[in-house]
Amino acid sequence: MRKIQLHINVLNLTLLFLCLLVGCSLHAQDSVPVRDMDPYFDEARKLRNQNKIDLALQTLDKAAEKAEEGEDLKGLIDCYHELALLYLKLDKESDTQFYWDRASVLLKDTAYPYGDAIHKYIEAILLYEADQSFQSLFMLNEAKQLNNDRNFFNNILLTEAMVYMKLEKYESAAKNLNSLVVNTDIYEKDYLSTRAYLGLADLNYRTENYEESSKNGEQALELANANGFFLEIRKANDLLSKVYSEMGSYQKAWTNSQNLLKIQDSLFTIDKVKVEAKTADKIRDDYKTELIARQDDTIEELKESQNRSELTAILTSAFLIIISLLAVSLYRNNQIKLKTNDLLQTKNRELQVARDGAVQAMEAKTNFLSTVSHELRTPLYAVTGLTHLLLEENPSEHQKEHLKALKFSGDYLLNFINDILHINKIDANKLEPLNMEFNLKKVINEVMDSLQQSAKENKTKLLLDYDNDIPSHLMSDPLKLSQVFMNLIGNAIKFTRGGIVEVICKLKEKNGEDVTIYFEVKDNGIGISKEKQQSIFDGFEQGSIQINREYGGTGLGLTIVKSLLGLFGSKIELKSNLNEGSSFMFDIDMKSKDDIVDDIDFEITQGEYDFKGLHIMIVEDNKINQVITKKMLNKKEITCDIASNGEEAVTLAGENEYDAILMDIHMPGISGEEATIQIRKFDQQTPIIALTAISLDDSLESFYAAGCNDVVTKPFKPEIFYQKIGENIFDKKAKSSLS
Incomplete structure (x- = not known):
């Protein structure tokens, strides 16, 4: 009977163990001898911190076998607790509660202080997750009274810091986290330090101490990368x-966002879920097979002893165990389905975080480009303004030719800056080409004239094969077309020395007002290899490093061409062979102006104004721009005062009468908008024209809302500059006198 009772006791202990599919990693460190399964607990802890859940399951299975072989109830309690902590790692609160309840049952009949301490520790975490922070702190304090193990105490310090953070008790949280940064834990030193650095980074971010937060975050990332703590790397x-992003370090923000995107698919993937489920099923099936084998051996022994009563008891036990196994199997299958659904939701949340990070990085890039645009426009204003002044001073003929080329290049550079800023909008379908009247042959000739000097330096001849059947007045976007040809012809000249570059324009089709024109830019230069032709239109791509070093350039030209042609619904084609030259071909659909009833003026109607005797205030903080604007006004016999900032402008406006005020917007001190608002408090009549290097993407509504009458964007064409001044002084006076 003792032998049979022993079999039944083993079976009952095994039944209790069926729900345990994995072991645990927070090693119980009571004053008891080291158990055979303790090395497995240590290994499982490392795997859990590295988020290798399937391997942790296998390791803990071996620890569970040791606990079963030794009928170690304390080890079984530890396993239930550690399984609960493992599910906390997966944010599975219901499963954590399930195994915590199983441990509660065993603790009622077992004197085990360390087990009671861990039990209260897990309960404190569950209270924290349920937003019961003060009860959580109370339970953590009780747990500390039951055990003084260093690893256990360090984990309690970390949990307390999390609770203090939620309560916004940042000083208390910082005290705990700083103590963990230099911890001497023999099991989880690097993991605790990583979590502490992450906590400090989050704390400093919340308190807007971004410099310190970045230092803590970088230290956490370094430790996490060194130890393979994948969840901490992502965080x-x-x-x-x-x-x-908050610090304005947009390049670093972009780098971390890209790192985040790269590791998304390495965490909590569906394949990983399948591996974990397969491991859990194998553990369960192994136990089932082992128990049935044990029962078969016992039945054979009972048959030999002809003890029918014992056989009946064993068969009954076997039947109950098999029924229990089936029930657990059904439960586990259901749990796996729920787990898969939860992890799918987790994956979706991570993808949303990645998307938000990408959007944030895109905003950082947009801010960077906007800043660069403004900084480039200011010196460009000096270039175009001085060019205009030199052209007005009767230069010699050969100087006039150079100055005109310089003027055209300045205008082109301004359009180039604008189009670079528009590339992101092109991809987002937020930008469309203009539709205005122009002469195609004139546009192409202007581009070729501006590039004649480069062609001469390369001893290359420029030819134009232009179809005279093409209508002289077309409707499209001449600025973007000129940029397309500037890039294509410029590239052809750069890679052709002592050869010919030919531009071909042919009327391909004309149906009423609809016109399709074929364009080709071909050369007999160095050509492009077949393998490079697929990537030549990618950003910053050239044929090779040697080509880049010999011929120069950024490799951005063809990318811009491809993007700009996309605005017209056109695709560029390339034919090329090495050392035989290249041909770039595309078609563009336009409309013929001759066939359109058009009531829109496509050119600014120039008014004839007598500016002599006008007195104007220039508000400008840049000294060079002050000189250029003043000289342009003096050319028209206009006198002017200069204010170097917004405060000085308000003072001068109050002390003097002006025919108009030219107001820069971006200035140190008070801005041009604020200065305009203050001037409008005592002067509602004087025209105020915003003269600023704003981006074309900026909204002009705030300028008008502040009280500006008009806006001129720097750098500007002189005729537009004078036209705006005349309209706002003379035309408005005429309207006032009529009313």
């Missing part, structure tokens, strides 16, 4: 992306 990259 560190996510936090650093936000911190660097």
Whole structure:
């Protein structure tokens, strides 16, 4: 009977163990001898911190076998607790509660202080997750009274810091986290330090101490990368992306966002779920097979002893166990389905975080480009303004030719800056080409004239094969077309020395007002290899490093051409062979102006104004721009005063009468908008024209809302500049006198 009772006791212990599919990693460190399964607990802890859940399951299975072989109830309690902590790692609160309840049952009949301490520790975490922070702190304090193990105490310090953060008790949280940064834990030193650095980074981010937050985040990321803490790597990259964005370090924010995108698919993937489920099923099936084998052996022994009563008891036990196994199997299958659904939701949330990070990085790039645009426009204003003044001073004929080329290049550079800023909008379908009247042959000739000097330097001849059947007045976007030809012809000249570059324009089709024109830019230069032709239109791509070093350039020209032609619904084609030259071909659909009833003026109607005797105030903080604007006004016999900032402008406007005020917007001190608002408090009549290097993407509504009458964007064409001044002084006076 003792032998049979022993079999039944083993079976009952095994039944209790059926729900345990994995072991645990937070090693119980009571004053008891080291158990055979303790090395497995240590290994499982490392795997859990590295988010290798399937391997942790296998390791803990071996620990569970040791606990079963030794009938170690304390080890079984530890396993239930550690399984609960493992599910906390997966954000599975219901499963955590399930195994915590199983441990509660065993603790009622077992004197185990360490088990009671861990039990209260897990309960404190569950209270924290349920937003019961003060009860959580109370339970953590009770747990500390039951055990003084260093690893256990360090984990309690970390959990307390999380609770303090939620309560916004940042000083208390910082105290705990700083103590963990330099911890001497023999099991989880690097993991605790990583979590502490992450906590400090989050704390400093919340308190807007971004410099310190970035340092803590970088230290956390370094430790996480060194130890393979994948969840902490993701969290560190996510936090650093936000911190660097707040600091204005947009390149670093973009780098961390890209790192975040790269590791998304390495965490909580569906394949990983399948591996974990397969491991859990194998553990369960192994136990089932082992138990049935044990029962078969026992039945054979009972048959030999002819003990019918014992056989009946064993068969009954076997039947109950098999029924229990089936029930657990059904439960586990259901749990796996729920787990898969939850992880799919987790994956969706991570994808949303990645999307938000990408959007944030795109905003950082947009801000960067806007700043660069403004900084480039200011010196460009000096170039175009001085060119205009030199052309007005009767230069010699050969100087006039150079100055005209310089003027055209300045205008082209301004359009180039604008189009670079528009590339992002092209991809987002937010930008469309203009539709205005122009002469195609004139546009192409202007481009070729501006590039004649480069062609002469390369001893290359420029030819134009232009179809005279093409209508002289077309409707499209001449600025973007000129940029397309500037890039294509410029590239052809750069890579052709002592050869010919030919531009071909042919009327392909004309149906009423609809016109399709074929364009080709071909040369007999160095050509492009077949393998490079697929990537030549990518950003910053050239034929090779040697070509880049010999011929120069950024490799951005063909990317811009491809993007701009996309605005017209056109695609560029390339034919080329090495050392035989290249041909770039495309078609563009336009409309013929001759066939359109058009009531829109496509050119600014120039008014004839007598500016002599006008007195105007220039508000400008840049000294060079002050001189250029003043000289342009003096050319028209206009006198002027200069204010170097917004405060000085308000003072001069109050002390003097002006026919108009030219107001820069971006200035140190008070801005041009604020200065305009203050002037409008005592002067409602004087025209105020915003003269500023704003981006074309900026909204002009705020300028008009502040009280500006008109806006001129720097750098500007002189005729537009004078036209705006005349309209706002003379035309408005005429309207006032009529009313």
